[in-house]
Amino acid sequence: MLRALMYILPLALTIYAFIDCLNTPEDEAKHLPKIAWVFIILLFWVVGPIVWLAAGKLRRAPAGGRTPSEWHRNHRHEWVAPDDNPEFLKSLKDENKQDEAVLKDWEADLRRREEELKKREQGDDAKDGDS
Template identity: 85%
Template sequence: MLRALIYLLPLALTIYAFIDCLNTPEDEAKHLPKVAWVFIILLFWIVGPIVWLAAGKLRQVPEGGRTPSEWHRGSRRQWVAPDDNPDFLKSLKDENEKDETVLKDWEADLRRREDELKRREGGPESTPPAS
């Protein structure tokens, strides 16, 4: 078990440092370009990740939020179920009204075409009703 730990611990450290390096913006990588840090982490299996974690990255939080978790902190709102969300319900109502108008237009067009076909055939019901 101890032999496995000797290999798994550096592997976990390398994977963590590699992912951390990839998620770090280029301007926050210190001393070297980010690509160089990736090669150092992957080539020097134990030393590379330790050096990256110790000296390769700015550890202070930049203003404006640079990580995905910081992007969502400022815009966190209370979640509302769709049945209780007035904006969602209004969008459904608007969509239904739009669909109904399209359906009415289609029905009117169908009636017009049917009347036109009846007139062409010259059938007895081809005379339009008097108004």
């Protein structure tokens, strides 16, 4: 197990440093261009990642939200529950008014059809009584 750790630990360090280097903006790479740091990390398996982590990039929080975590810290939106959101409540009222209008139209149409049916039945009954 200890032998495997001798290979896994440097490999994990190399992968971490490589991804960290790729995610670092070009202007935050110190001393060398970023592409040079990538080659150093990949070619010098143990020393390259350590040098990158120690001296390869600026270790301060970047201004302007260039990293995803910084952007999320600066662009937080207050989420409001639906029952506290006035726009959502207004949309519900508008939908409710539309639904009520449709329902009234349906009810009026149903009443009209029922009246027509009653008139037909009364007319049929009067014809049957005459014959």
